[in-house]
Amino acid sequence: MLNKKNKTYYIFLFFFCLFVLFLYGPTFTIILLSFQGPDGGLTFPLNGISTYWFKELWRGGAVVDIGSAFKRSIILGAIVMILTVLLSVSAGLAFRKKFWGSDTLFFATVASLIVPSIVLSLGVALQFRLLDDFTKWIGSTFNINYINDFFQTTLGMFTSGLGTQLTWTLPFGLLIMFAVFNRFDKSYEEAARDLGATPWKTFKEVVFPLIAPSIIGIALFGFTLSYDELARSSQVMGADNTLPLELKGLTTTVTTPVIYALGTVTTLVSFSVIGISIGCYVWLKRKKG
Amino acid sequence: MIKFFKLKPSVGLLSIPYSLIFIFFFFIPLLLTFVISFWDYNEYSIIPDLILENYSYIFKDCFNFDKEMCVTFKTYLSTLIFCFITWFFTLIIGFFVAYFLAFYVNSITWQIALFLLCTIPFWTSNVIRMISWIPLLGRNGLVNDFLVSTGLVDAPQEWLLYSGFSIVLAFIHLYTLFMIVPIFNSMMRIDKSIIEAAYDNGANGLQILWNVIIPLCKPGIVIGSIFVITVVMGDFITIGIMGGQQIPSIGKIIYVEMSYLQLPAAAANAVILLALTLLIIWIMTKMIDIRKEL
Numbered sequence: 001m002l003n004k005k006n007k008t009y010y011i012f013l014f015f016f017c018l019f020v021l022f023l024y025g026p027t028f029t030i031i032l033l034s035f036q037g038p039d040g041g042l043t044f045p046l047n048g049i050s051t052y053w054f055k056e057l058w059r060g061g062a063v064v065d066i067g068s069a070f071k072r073s074i075i076l077g078a079i080v081m082i083l084t085v086l087l088s089v090s091a092g093l094a095f096r097k098k099f100w101g102s103d104t105l106f107f108a109t110v111a112s113l114i115v116p117s118i119v120l121s122l123g124v125a126l127q128f129r130l131l132d133d134f135t136k137w138i139g140s141t142f143n144i145n146y147i148n149d150f151f152q153t154t155l156g157m158f159t160s161g162l163g164t165q166l167t168w169t170l171p172f173g174l175l176i177m178f179a180v181f182n183r184f185d186k187s188y189e190e191a192a193r194d195l196g197a198t199p200w201k202t203f204k205e206v207v208f209p210l211i212a213p214s215i216i217g218i219a220l221f222g223f224t225l226s227y228d229e230l231a232r233s234s235q236v237m238g239a240d241n242t243l244p245l246e247l248k249g250l251t252t253t254v255t256t257p258v259i260y261a262l263g264t265v266t267t268l269v270s271f272s273v274i275g276i277s278i279g280c281y282v283w284l285k286r287k288k289g
Numbered sequence: 290m291i292k293f294f295k296l297k298p299s300v301g302l303l304s305i306p307y308s309l310i311f312i313f314f315f316f317i318p319l320l321l322t323f324v325i326s327f328w329d330y331n332e333y334s335i336i337p338d339l340i341l342e343n344y345s346y347i348f349k350d351c352f353n354f355d356k357e358m359c360v361t362f363k364t365y366l367s368t369l370i371f372c373f374i375t376w377f378f379t380l381i382i383g384f385f386v387a388y389f390l391a392f393y394v395n396s397i398t399w400q401i402a403l404f405l406l407c408t409i410p411f412w413t414s415n416v417i418r419m420i421s422w423i424p425l426l427g428r429n430g431l432v433n434d435f436l437v438s439t440g441l442v443d444a445p446q447e448w449l450l451y452s453g454f455s456i457v458l459a460f461i462h463l464y465t466l467f468m469i470v471p472i473f474n475s476m477m478r479i480d481k482s483i484i485e486a487a488y489d490n491g492a493n494g495l496q497i498l499w500n501v502i503i504p505l506c507k508p509g510i511v512i513g514s515i516f517v518i519t520v521v522m523g524d525f526i527t528i529g530i531m532g533g534q535q536i537p538s539i540g541k542i543i544y545v546e547m548s549y550l551q552l553p554a555a556a557a558n559a560v561i562l563l564a565l566t567l568l569i570i571w572i573m574t575k576m577i578d579i580r581k582e583l
Contacts, residue, residue: 008494012389016403019386022462023410026421029431033424043429091307099301101308108311114515115319116523116566118540119559123318126325126552129335163314170310199300224412231526231540235547247416251530263417270413278405 027267034260042255053261066246066262073243074269076157076165077227083162084169084222085215091170092177093203109171117168117231124164125235128155155238164236165226172221180214213284220277224270319563326556335552343557364537365565371453371528371538372521375460379517380510382461383468387509388502390469391476404473411466419459419530426450426458451533459531464520468513475509476502511573522566 033040037048057066095102112120131154139147154160188210192202230244237245243266250259329338351359358366386407394400410418425431426449433445448454479502487497503510525540539562546555 009393012385012393015385016389019382019465020406023407026425026462027410027413027418029424030417030421041429043424043427044431044434087307087310090303094301094304094307097300099299099304102301102304105304105308105311108315112311112315114519114566114570115315116519116540116559116562118523118525118543119322119563120315120318122543122547122552122555122559123322124314125547126321126556127313127318129552130321160314163310166310167314170307174307220412228412228414228416230415231523234526234544244414244416247414248526248530251416251420252534259420263414263420266414267417271409274409274412 027263030260031264031267034257034264036257040257042257042260053257054265056256056258057261057265066243069241069243069246070266072157072240073227076162076242077223079158079162080165080169080226081219081222083166084173085219087166088170088173088177088218089211089215091174092181093207095174095178096181109174112167113171118234120167121164121232121235124160125155128153128160128236153238155236157237157240157242160236160238161233161242164232165229168229168232169222169225172225173218176214176218176221177211180211184210213281216277216281216284220274223273227266227270227273322556322559322563325553326560328553328556330551330553332550343554344561346554347557347561360537364539364542367536368522368524368538371456371460371524372518374457375464375521376514376517378457378461379465379468380514383465383513384472384506384510386465387469387473387476388498390473391479404469407466407469415463415526416530418463419527422455422459422462422531423450426455451531451535453532453536456528456531456536459527460521460524463527464517467516467520468510471509471512471516472506473509475506479505515570515573518569519566522569523562 033042033044033046034053035049035051036046036053037050038052040047040053060066091105095106135147135151135154138144139151188206189202192206197205228244229242230248233242233245241249247259247262247266250262325335326343327339327341329336329340329342347361349359350356351362353359390400390403390407394403423430427433428445428447428450430449432449436442437445483505484497484501487501492500523540525538525544528536528538529541539558543555543558543562546552546558
């Protein structure tokens with residue numbers, strides 16, 4: 001049958017290997033090139049091996065303050081991760097039954113994944129601009145000194161930026177929850193209820209341990225998608241830039257391997273987060289089994 | 290009647306925080322975009338109004354067919370061409386990768402492991418994945434070195450990077466996963482006995498593929514297509530970076546207008562882009578029920 005190891009199997013295997021090479025090859029090229037000597041350029045050949053460009057990156061050779069952008073992105077990613085887990089798990093529990101507005105909310109979830117990011121980014125920027133105008137108007141109309149003297153903008157990384165990123169991460173979280181509950185064996189829960197457990201206790205003792213591995217998955221999506229998000233974030237971060245935004249700016253200005261060094265560092269951060277998540281997932285699955 | 294008032298707190302209430310995010314960062318912003326697309330503006334501020342100038346400006350000279358095609362139509366046409374080429378290649382590649390994973394990999398552990406291998410790049414930075422093509426495709430890149438040293442071409446090829454080619458390549462690189470996941474999902478739901486029945490009745494591999502597997506994968510193909518097409522339609526980053534900031538796109542028009550604070554004009558462009566995107570999705574979802582596929 002299909003899975004016999006005949007000629008077509010090897011053709012497909014070859015095709016798959018090519019695809020994986022296509023996926024990872026370029027990234028490993030820049031990781032390799034980031035370890036060049038001080039005379040190295042943006043292309044091969046490799047001019048010696050050193051960690052010069054990482055030191056250069058650390059020293060601020062990439063013009064902008066990469067260190068703080070990096071820190072901001074990690075913090076924002078962590079907050080987005082926590083909120084994505086909390087909100088999509090609770091919404092996922094709600095969605096197990098039909099509730100008022102559930103169809104609209106489902107529609108919004110899917111729509112949010114496919115609405116062009118620049119459109120949403122523009123919309124949120126407009127909203128906060130109007131909010132700014134409104135706040136200033138209040139300040140001048142009612143003579144509120146604090147607003148008149150100090151208020152600048154409501155647009156910021158942890159207001160508009162955070163909310164906009166959540167419209168990107170939450171749908172993944174909720175869809176994962178759907179997938180989990182579609183395959184969920186309700187009899188454990190019913191047993192707990194029959195034994196007199198409260199809804200909270202049922203969730204804590206029965207449902208949560210069963211869905212815990214999937215929650216790791218949601219957390220992984222929450223962090224990595226926020227940490228690398230660019231299109232939606234482009235108009236809503238206010239004065240501070242996240243790492244991907246800085247990186248996008250650097251693509252046109254920096255012409256040394258320092259940008260590869262930065263690429264290596266952020267890719268390693270992503271890989272570690274992915275590795276830790278997969279590790280936790282496997283560990284939780286084992287523990288359960 | 291008393292019973293009616295003793296409603297237990299519904300589990301549906303748990304959706305409130307989630308809903309609030311979508312009200313404040315999805316519904317209201319999109320509504321405002323629509324409203325502000327009819328506003329007026331000057332260099333400093335946006336002015337509440339009800340004008341159609343933002344729209345008429347976009348389609349200026351577009352319906353004068355004696356002249357050359359207008360900038361707006363040219364941009365849309367160029368973006369649609371990128372959509373089509375990207376869709377075609379991601380579909381072919383995505384389908385066969387999913388096909389390999391679903392039907393040629395026997396153990397579930399290997400299936401998960403190889404599937405993860407395809408997914409991991411999705412969790413890393415898109416910008417990095419784009420610039421990682423520079424050492425390969427650039428003027429002195431590996432591909433040009435290879436082509437010149439083997440005598441296939443006389444001089445380094447310029448069209449490899451910062452061109453339509455590199456844009457499509459980057460799209461395929463970034464978004465084939467959007468095809469793999471839903472198609473793989475559809476394939477895993479196919480009852481293996483259907484395939485065996487077709488086989489027992491004398492169908493060959495190609496016939497099974499065409500008459501059994503592809504029709505059953507239609508929902509996955511549609512979902513994947515929607516993702517790929519919409520993401521390319523609204524793109525301004527990939528086209529910007531991989532096109533060397535030289536190739537226009539609708540997303541880029543919006544981006545540039547925003548940077549000049551021509552917000553109502555940007556909003557009008559956004560409304561048109563959104564309408565076109567929704568039209569495409571609407572046509573495609575006519576074919577399937579998304580909710581059944583999860």
